[in-house]
Structures are given as C-alpha cells and as structure tokens.
Amino acid sequence: xxxxxxxxxxxxxxxxxxxxxxxxxxxxxxxxxxxxxxxxxxxxxxxxxxxxxxxxxxxxxxxxxxxxxxxxxxxxxxxxxxxxxxxxxxxxxxxxxxxxxxxxxxxxxxxxxxxxxxxxxxxxxxxxxxxxxxxxxxxxxxxxxxxxxxxxxxxxxxxxxxxxxxxxxxxxxxxxxxxxxxxxxxxxxxxxxxxxxxxxxxxxxxxxxxxxxxxxxxxxxxxxxxxxxxxxxxxxxxxxxxxxxxxxxxxxxxxxxxxxxxxxxxxxxxxxxxxxxxxxxxxxxxxx
Numbered sequence: 482x483x484x485x486x487x488x489x490x491x492x493x494x495x496x497x498x499x500x501x502x503x504x505x506x507x508x509x510x511x512x513x514x515x516x517x518x519x520x521x522x523x524x525x526x527x528x529x530x531x532x533x534x535x536x537x538x539x540x541x542x543x544x545x546x547x548x549x550x551x552x553x554x555x556x557x558x559x560x561x562x563x564x565x566x567x568x569x570x571x572x573x574x575x576x577x578x579x580x581x582x583x584x585x586x587x588x589x590x591x592x593x594x595x596x597x598x599x600x601x602x603x604x605x606x607x608x609x610x611x612x613x614x615x616x617x618x619x620x621x622x623x624x625x626x627x628x629x630x631x632x633x634x635x636x637x638x639x640x641x642x643x644x645x646x647x648x649x650x651x652x653x654x655x656x657x658x659x660x661x662x663x664x665x666x667x668x669x670x671x672x673x674x675x676x677x678x679x680x681x682x683x684x685x686x687x688x689x690x691x692x693x694x695x696x697x698x699x700x701x702x703x704x705x706x707x708x709x710x711x712x713x714x715x716x717x718x719x720x721x722x723x724x725x726x727x728x729x730x731x732x733x734x735x736x737x738x739x740x741x742x743x744x745x746x747x748x749x750x751x752x753x754x755x756x757x758x759x760x761x762x763x764x765x766x767x768x769x
Contacts, residue, residue, distance in 0.1 A: 503688070503731040508738035509769035515762045516566030519744045522680045522713025524659040526625055528595035531758065532569035532715070533562050534748030535578040542577035545723075549750050556584035561752050563589050565759060571746040572619075573599035573630060574611065579618035586620055596621065597715075597746075599630035599663060599683075603640060608647035612656065625658045627651075628683055635668030638676055645678055663717070667695045667703070674706040681713040686742060688735040689728075691721030697735075704741040716745035729758075733765035 515531035535555065536544040546555050559570060559582065570585070572578040582596060598615055602608040616622060627648060629641050638645065651657045661681035664670040673679045685693045686700055694700055704714050716736050719725075725732045736745050749755035 505734065505768050508734045509767055510738050511766065512763050513737050513766040515759050521743055522659055523711050524680060526595060526659050528569040528744060529567045530744045531567050531762065532571040532597065532744065532746035533559055533567055534571045534746040535581065536573055536576035536748060544576040544578065545750055546748055547577055547581065552581050552584050555581040558749065558752060558755060559585035560588050562755050563594065568593060569595045569744065571597045574601065574615065575599065575630060579615060583618060583620035591621055595625045597626040597628065598624055599628045600644065601630050602644040605643040605647055608644040612647065612651055623656050623658065626681055627657045627660050628681065629662045632662050632664045632669035632673065633666050635672045637669055637672060664694060667699065670694050670703050674703050674710065679712060681715065682707055683715045683717050685718040686716045686736060687719055687721050687725060687732050689721060689725060691724050692718045701739060701741060708741045713743050714741055716742045719745050719747055729761055730765050730768065733762055734768055737762065737766040
C-alpha cells in the first residue's frame, strides 16, 4: 500500500482507533522534523512545523504556561526552542501571553520568528483597539498571523464583519501578514472552509477525537476542502489538551501523516517537555 493510500485508509479508520492498539503502519511516512520549514497558506508565511503553544488550557488572561512559568520562565522556554530551530510562537489575548513573547523578543531577532495571536473582537472599534494593544503588548510593529478566536457559530462571518474589515485593511498595510480563524464547532469549521477571507485555519485534530469539533474522519474531510481551496491548516489539540500526553507517539504520528495539516501547535510547560517533542516527532513520523 502506498503512502497516499495509507493516509486515506488512516482517515477512514481514525474514528474507530483504539489507542491501545494503534495501527502504526497506516500512518508511517517520510521522516519529518519539528524544525522543518513550512510555507503556510496563500501568503507563504514561513514557520517551523512545530509551534510553541502558550495556552494548553487558557482563559481569562492566563494559562497553564503563564501560571507555571511566569513571564521570564516562558520567555526562556521560547528562547531555548528558538535556539533549536522552533521559530513559530502561538499566543492569544485570552491566554495573556503577549508580555511573555515580548520578553522573549529581547533576545531573539523579531524577523526570525513567526508570531500568531488571536482576537475576540467583533466590531471595527474593538478590532482597531486590539490591533494597537496587541502590538504594544508584543513589542512589535506587525503580527505574522492573526486569527479570530474560537468561532462557534456557523454564521460567524456575519457577526465578525467589522473585525474582518479592519484585519483586511491591516493586511494591506503590512501590519498583518496572513489572517484566519480558530474553530470550535463543526459548523464554524465548515464555514471557514468555504469563506475566501480565511487564509489560515487553526483546527482541533487528534486520533482519539478528544476536544474536537467532530470525529476525526469528518474533521479531516473539511480540512481537505480547506487545502483544496489553498488555505493553510494549523493543527491544535494534537495531544487532546494534555489528555493524550501518555500516548504522544500515536497522536504525533497521526497528525504528521495528514496531508491536510501543514503544521501544529503544542504547549510545552518545561524545557524537558519541549525537547521530548523534538525527539519524538521524527521518530513518530516513520514508526511502522
């Protein structure tokens, strides 16, 4: 069976996978590294395959990472990852992690990293205020990837029209390089797939269906529609918001095998966890 058939077959069986008997051979492919350079979406924004997530569980302006590590501790973790080739930093206003990235940028060249953030703004006024505040908090003139955060309603483009207009204007001015959404329901995900404004989608995907918008085969079908439309796809909840940490090899191999997932974000809470991912990703990509 060739790789294309492996992946197609893997998608078909994903919804019924038992992680106690994971079918490694269905997802074995070419060797991939966390540090591989990816050209994301129609704007070809360059980043590493692995993103340093900052909100494994994030709300109310804090997250696992901020509570455990603090500003300097998380900044040091970003720097350690950068030194090993991980140059994609995933943040959000909801996680309160902008100051942590700003601290990391004191020792890392801004142009060498790709910064993602997310906004809950809906109106023109809210989005203009967020753009100004985000850049102050991050200590940067531009944001590489800006996403509308946590879309739940299939009619989100109607509700977010004002924010979308401001983001498009900012993109024309070079303040934002590429734009999109993160989705938390199947209806929202389907809308993102058919909405031309969306260039990048942040989607929940893992083999066990933990904290996802639908079963894995259904989600993968929508993500393939996105890729066919030229959009970039960033995977999240690869380890099920931490619930699959003890089955990381299987979860990583599943994500790495998908032709519709360009890269993914995982929130490490220590240097040891980050370096463990750097070791596990290449091994998982080829395990048969």
